[in-house]
Amino acid sequence: MSRLLRIAAAQSGPIQKAEPRQAVVARLCTMLGKAADEGADLVVFTELALTTFFPRYYEEDRDEMDLWFERDMPNAATEPLFRLARERSVGFYLGYGELTPDGQHFNTSIIVDKSGTLVGKYRKVHLPGHDEFDPEREFQHLEKRYFLPGDLGFPVWRTMGGVMGMCICNDRRWPETFRVMGLQGVELVMLGYNTPSVNSQKPDEAIEKRTFHNRLALQAGAYQNATFVVGVAKAGDEDGFHLFGESCIVNPDGEIIAMAETEADEVVMAEIDLDDCNFGKSTMFDFARHRRIEHYGRITSQTGAEPPAE
């Protein structure tokens, strides 16, 4: 058997602070069109795909940051993307800042299927960074200030022929993210990221180490859960702050099968067979036969590390 799917990792180049939503959506539409021309079934965009990576900017008054959030999805600015996807019969993943009617802020992503129907929503669980201005850092990373931790867990959805899951950026570094989806039989995990090329707390860390950590997290998550993973960057220089690229598609063996070569808007395509997940899921990672949950208790019973007494 085979369940073929043509997927596109649609990497965004930088979005400057001054760039309006309409211009950004036009760029996303251009990429979706290119992917559709190549027969894509599904296009994965990045995290906070509609704006610059605003958590780098400190505002004492959080309300001042509401301009970076979407109150509805779709809305006037993003409607062209939804319309084009429907016309071209392409599903997509999109990340954006979500402001709920009752005033809650989340770092959110959605899956929209080929009919343009919003199938699923995810809200980023693992927020990196900090809550207050940190004078020790090279630059700020205020996700814990501007977002609440996601409150939807890590659901999966049966859509577009497979079992689809989502996460966002820093979630990828946490094996719990992939495992919770793996335990629901996930076959394709989509995620966007905005990852600074400089470690704000260790400026001399080489960019090669940082891109290695990105690949390592995606590849391990894929292999250990026998799932495809698509990781999609916003890349390049945003008003003097550089984000790395390397958007890539990873197979259930943990191998990178396609990767972006630029730091600009770039569509990376791969044809995948979701049935390639079956071997791993029925042998090495047949969870029912091999997992021993009686020894995993600490993972859910304690949050922080508790080293033995000195």
Next chain:
Amino acid sequence: MSRLLRIAAAQSGPIQKAEPRQAVVARLCTMLGKAADEGADLVVFTELALTTFFPRYYEEDRDEMDLWFERDMPNAATEPLFRLARERSVGFYLGYGELTPDGQHFNTSIIVDKSGTLVGKYRKVHLPGHDEFDPEREFQHLEKRYFLPGDLGFPVWRTMGGVMGMCICNDRRWPETFRVMGLQGVELVMLGYNTPSVNSQKPDEAIEKRTFHNRLALQAGAYQNATFVVGVAKAGDEDGFHLFGESCIVNPDGEIIAMAETEADEVVMAEIDLDDCNFGKSTMFDFARHRRIEHYGRITSQTGAEPPAE
């Protein structure tokens, strides 16, 4: 601050079925001596380090396999290793088949400190393979037949200047293994492995893919828990069955800092600073600040995968 430790990954070349314990222990002593000459504080030997990898052999009568197990540790055969370690003031990790007084069989490892004191014992939790003869396989992998799953969890021990943990072979592929130790502040995870170069259920799988999976598991476990990891193989051709090598030492950034070059008895040394774990443990992987256990429930509440309804 720094907490320097000189560690040795002491890879074993093949052990043929006919090779007696005494000869094997003499080989281990030679490696321990070499490591001590180079100033080692700690030598990590492999899984089932005293015998050939016997789970590849099917025996209907399991009692016939008891000759591969140790009833005491140390015992007459291994006493020379313990004595030498004490004389040279070197700690070690050793894997062996354990037969308890009440007749239980485990795939076990121990930590012995520089004074020759047995500090900790671990019993392999994630047993790969199968329980009954499997005619579909290229060769057998009967760990589930000859061993019980470990019943000691994943403890850590404060010894030799750091927080030390153990696991064995297939445990490394399961992120739960490293995470449970990470949640106890582990700084060095020691593990031995006997990994066939051929996938018994997929004979055309390239060895390069299999060694990649080994590295990926060790590197991800190290990075995601900000710990050193030492993985030590039994390598080479055992009576016609080939095991891969690549014993290696991984730092808390997930980078391989030393690796074996042969498939023979080989000592790979590195000087490590356990304080190199501190940066990761206090920033990206400061579990107390970043983990969200309210969304991890499936990891401990269900064993097998439960995909959504078709």
